[in-house]
Amino acid sequence: MTMISCPACSHQVSDQATSCPNCGHPLVPAATTNVATYSNTSGTNTSVPAIVSLVFGLLSWCILPFIGAIVAVIAGHIARSEIRSAPAGTIDGDGMAIAGLILGWAHLVVVLLGLLFIFAVLGGFAAMSH
Ligand SMILES: [Zn+2]
Numbered sequence: 001m002t003m004i005s006c007p008a009c010s011h012q013v014s015d016q017a018t019s020c021p022n023c024g025h026p027l028v029p030a031a032t033t034n035v036a037t038y039s040n041t042s043g044t045n046t047s048v049p050a051i052v053s054l055v056f057g058l059l060s061w062c063i064l065p066f067i068g069a070i071v072a073v074i075a076g077h078i079a080r081s082e083i084r085s086a087p088a089g090t091i092d093g094d095g096m097a098i099a100g101l102i103l104g105w106a107h108l109v110v111v112l113l114g115l116l117f118i119f120a121v122l123g124g125f126a127a128m129s130h
Pocket residue numbers: 006007008009010011020021022023024025
């Protein structure tokens with residue numbers, strides 16, 4: 001237990017006291033102040049592009065093929081650079097950004113391989129018809 005001086009009368013008061021016993025000035029206990037400060041500074045914001053990346057990464061596999069994957073990859077890169085450039089721990093969502101990037105890139109690879117396969121098959125038919 002430490003003693004602090006009352007802001008109103010400079011009387012030495014316990015930091016656990018809720019009001020100054022000398023003048024009655026209300027004091028906020030140190031513990032409460034610390035908790036309030038802690039929750040304010042540690043209140044991380046989740047990166048919006050990271051959420052966009054994850055959502056479009058998922059959408060690319062069901063209702064938004066290709067376009068969803070492009071959006072997921074772009075948003076994922078924006079999110080990761082945003083998270084890196086911000087002070088450590090102030091922006092959350094790196095995991096979501098990575099998930100969005102993986103989903104997006106994986107989809108693009110699948111689409112690319114699918115196109116290559118289609119072109120190879122078409123090319124094969126074209127070669128046979130000549
Ligand atoms: Zn006082």
